[in-house]
Amino acid sequence: MTDTSRQFVLGKRPDGKPDRDTFELEKGDVPEPRHGEVLVRTCYLSVDPYMRGRMRDRDSYADPWDVGDRMGGHVVGEVVESEHDAWSVGEFVFGEGFWSEHSLLDGDDLTPVDPSLQNLSLPAYLGVLGMPGRTAYFGTLDVLEPDPGDTVAISGAAGAVGSTVGQIASLAGARVVGFAGSDEKVDYLEDDLGFDAGINYKTTENYRAALADAAPNGIDAYFDNVGGPISDAVFSQLNVDARVAICGQIALYNDEGVPTGPRKLPQLIAPRARVEGFLVGDYATRFEHANDRLREWVTNGDIEHRESIVEGFENAPDAFLGLFEGDNIGKQVVKVAEPSE
């Protein structure tokens, strides 16, 4: 075990697109756990689009980071010291940690990694078995509520959340159409995940025509991670009683203009569409149930998953910045350290 540990803090608030200067690498001593705390050595760190919101000096569902604050994020890692009865050295856990090689965490807030899955894929706990998987689970089954025969459209379909949404919707009997940003991603959707159709939004000129072709019966439900012109196309083809889940709006996260409310809502009237923002945290009382389902689907092969892994803690900023370029297929994670077993 090293005596020093590195961490990233918010170096400065980005104006528009974040860049390397947004992040500042610091080195310090490895902290000592106090009663109830656990020292976790990070094996994998999650980078997620919502973190862009915390870099802004504006209250939202997650508190903003101040310049100099250590940045938060989900981690999966190994207990290296424990002052909490429930945890022993050598166990693998996941939970909300920090962009740091070691995190002192409250033992009450950690979740064990299922030992039977440990060798399968530790980083899956940051994706399909973690917050993104639960976001997909509740966003699909509680907000979109697809019926058999419905057509479900998804933006950001090859990402951690979108790829899981599409597979859950398929399990529910829906036809699934996904937008993604490369031919490789479209192949992944169609060949590996069983989507009925994928649309490459970077090479397709007319989104409406492509969508009409891929979804000839219109759109009954739309899971939106992106916003912007893809959404314009989907909203133009909503069926009566359509549901829209607003999960993220990555196309707009770097817009520092005065925030306005939704514009151009007349298109909701004819289809009596329901558009709903949601936060996975509201479903906390049902997380265990969702975890069980997702684990079962992953184990029996009903749900495929993939992680894009950037190696090396020092490359975490690049992994984050790549989210806005669409670099990742599936969940973007950073490999910080090799698990010790």
Add this chain to the structure above:
Amino acid sequence: MTDTSRQFVLGKRPDGKPDRDTFELEKGDVPEPRHGEVLVRTCYLSVDPYMRGRMRDRDSYADPWDVGDRMGGHVVGEVVESEHDAWSVGEFVFGEGFWSEHSLLDGDDLTPVDPSLQNLSLPAYLGVLGMPGRTAYFGTLDVLEPDPGDTVAISGAAGAVGSTVGQIASLAGARVVGFAGSDEKVDYLEDDLGFDAGINYKTTENYRAALADAAPNGIDAYFDNVGGPISDAVFSQLNVDARVAICGQIALYNDEGVPTGPRKLPQLIAPRARVEGFLVGDYATRFEHANDRLREWVTNGDIEHRESIVEGFENAPDAFLGLFEGDNIGKQVVKVAEPSE
């Protein structure tokens, strides 16, 4: 009874804001009813914002009018000839008719005017006791679902629908804040209708500050008839689990640009807001119940109503155009002929 009758047809499709040339006045013979039909002499004609949509060559929830088509609209009038068993000459009815002095209507589609209310206010059947009243009823109680203690915001609050929404929300125990376009209207909201606060959006510079002042606990439900900057202010102050009913978007109806979907949806995420378009026609199976309630509330004084009356059939286009200038307080109707009693 005259032998000739006047009617308006769509003269040409408007490009942007409609004007007098949008309408063409025609004169013809009074038609004869066939079996099952009733000839209704129009006393009052309704003009409504949704009619703008029917002037556009685009399918929506109401079929577009072709150039030369007689324009449709709700009427309240008197039976002057009947070939339908249910109706006798001299009875007052209301239903979907036309912009014409006489309409041949299917007797099965007409509704009787309650004789006890007839002297109270025939034009109320085009407002609080008609389609706008029912729109307010279902939009409030089924879409917004205000709880006691909630704050409800309304745009277009002094109009036929908005003024009824606010009063129903008050009856449900909510605090009600309305946006309207003149001091006279704001006084009407506050003094006559019992709104907790009114905001004159034509003289107020900072909508957000005014709204924060009028609704210090934030907005739990928003009934939107208008769209645009008023909505921006409301969306910035939504509470968790807020509901937004999209009834109309009069600020945008004359926009002939390429229709885009909703933009700027990130603001829905933190409050987990639900935005829903709705059409009153979907609640047809419960119209009778809504009618009963509304009639009771009007009769016992729980709900106030007002009609803005333009005199003379030939002035119907001006009455319609005035909707976009905010000329009306309460329901805008055209008085076509004096009832014969």
